[in-house]
Every structure is written in C-alpha cells, then in structure tokens.
Amino acid sequence: MNTLYHYPLSPFSRKVRLCLGEKKIEVALVEERYWEKDPDFLRRNPAGKVPVLKMDGRMMSDSVAICEYIEETHPTPALLPKGADARCEVRRLVGWFDDKFYQEVTTKLTGERVYRKIMGTGYPDSTNVKAGAKAIKYHLDYMARLLDERRWLAGNEMTMADFAAAAQLSCLDYTSDVDWNRHEVLKDWYAKIKSRPAFRSILADEVPGFQPAAHYADLDF
Structure with a gap:
C-alpha cells in the first residue's frame, strides 16, 4: 500500500x-x-x-x-503541459507559491496562529501576523491578474500550479484568513478547484484545538 x-x-x-x-x-x-x-x-x-x-x-x-x-x-490526467514554455510557467508559479507565498503569507498567518500553539513555541507574534495580512493582499491581487487573462493560473488548463496555490490557500482558509470577496475571479477559481474529488479529504481535515472556519468545507461559499 x-x-x-x-x-x-x-x-x-x-x-x-x-x-x-x-x-x-x-x-x-x-x-x-x-x-x-x-x-x-x-x-x-x-x-x-x-x-x-x-x-x-x-x-x-x-x-x-x-x-x-x-x-x-502517472501522466494521465496531465498536470504539466507539453510545451517547454508552458512547463516553465507552471514550474515558475509552483516555485512562487512554495517559496514566496509560503514565506510571506503562510508562515506569518497559519504559522503564527496555529503552528506556534501546536508546537508549543509560544504566542503569536503580532508583527508577523500583520505582515502576513498585508502580504496576502498583494498575492491575491497578483493571482486575480493572472486569472483575468487565463482560465487557470498558468494557462487554459488546470496544472500543478493551481494545486500549489490551492494547497497554501486552503491552509489559510481553515482559519478564515482569506478575503474571498476581494476578487470574484479568484473566488470562482477556488470554487472550481475546491469542488474536485481530489479536494474531498482535505476538506475533511481537522486539527485538534482549532475548529475550521464555518465556510471551510462549503462548496458554495
């Protein structure tokens, strides 16, 4: 297994x-x-x-x-496009969310609000929380600009880049740290990806001591 x-x-x-x-x-x-x-x-x-x-x-x-x-x-269904240029864009965005987004947003919000308590490393640092709350606006705006031009983040097909982004955002959404009303196009994108069967087990996750946001598992949020 x-x-x-x-x-x-x-x-x-x-x-x-x-x-x-x-x-x-x-x-x-x-x-x-x-x-x-x-x-x-x-x-x-x-x-x-x-x-x-x-x-x-x-x-x-x-x-x-x-x-x-x-x-x-397991190449089917494909999560990387065929062309070199298109693959480069997917990998660029995966790196963006794995590195830049994670360091500037996830570690500052989920890291401070949840991980400090779980790991027993003290109370949230308000300076970090404020920095994360500011940074996420920039990232959401950037994603919205991409989605104004494309059906999915890296192009017209869903790719690994969408999963890299959704993985970060879903952690933040657990604690209601995403303003889904900021950009309708971004909310629509997340609703599409959140509705996929692959997302079901993630929406069932629960962390002891932290209740998920009321809308977390709601597909029509």
Whole structure:
C-alpha cells in the first residue's frame, strides 16, 4: 500500500495529496508530527520535513520531487503541459507559491496562529501576523491578474500550479484568513478547484484545538 507521511495543515503535504487524488492514486495517510524529530521519521527523511511518500518500493521526500515523480509515472490526467514554455510557467508559479507565498503569507498567518500553539513555541507574534495580512493582499491581487487573462493560473488548463496555490490557500482558509470577496475571479477559481474529488479529504481535515472556519468545507461559499 502506498503511504504518505504528512501533516494536515502542511501546504506541501496538501499539494502532494491533491496530485495523488487527481491521478486517483490511493494512499494511506499517516499523520506525522515532524517537529518532534521522531527517529523513525528521520530515517525516512533526514531533512525532517513532510511530506514523505512511500510508493513503488521507494521512499521519496520534497513535495516538488514527489509531484514530478507522480506526473512522470502517472501522466494521465496531465498536470504539466507539453510545451517547454508552458512547463516553465507552471514550474515558475509552483516555485512562487512554495517559496514566496509560503514565506510571506503562510508562515506569518497559519504559522503564527496555529503552528506556534501546536508546537508549543509560544504566542503569536503580532508583527508577523500583520505582515502576513498585508502580504496576502498583494498575492491575491497578483493571482486575480493572472486569472483575468487565463482560465487557470498558468494557462487554459488546470496544472500543478493551481494545486500549489490551492494547497497554501486552503491552509489559510481553515482559519478564515482569506478575503474571498476581494476578487470574484479568484473566488470562482477556488470554487472550481475546491469542488474536485481530489479536494474531498482535505476538506475533511481537522486539527485538534482549532475548529475550521464555518465556510471551510462549503462548496458554495
């Protein structure tokens, strides 16, 4: 049985789950409190990060490497376009959300509001929260500009870039940190991707001590 070692509010775990779900690849989910540095988990990934995927007799880490492996071994339905230019744009946006968005927004909001309590590292830093609340407006505006020109973030077909973005936003939406009324085009995009079967298990996630926002699992939000 394929196994994904993950944490529910890890956007990188969610990105891999979305790719697996879209490809209809069944996996057993094992929740991993990776910050506790369990020796068994460190043997699976010495970097001490989730996700880690056990599949095809391999133990794989790093969400980008895992998603690319899934795409290469299970090419249908495609999450990367055929052309080099189009693939470059998808990978650029995956990097944008995995790096820039995550550092400027997710770590400042979900990181402060949720992870500090879970990991026992103290109370939220209000300076970080304010910075994240400001930064997310810039990112939402940028996404809306892309979606004004394209059906999906990287082009006219849904790709891995959409899953990278949705993985980050879904973590923030859990704590109601996304203003979906800021851009109708962005809300429509999220409603489309949120309605996909691959999203179902993510919408069922619950983190002890934190109730999801009332609209979190609502497809008609």
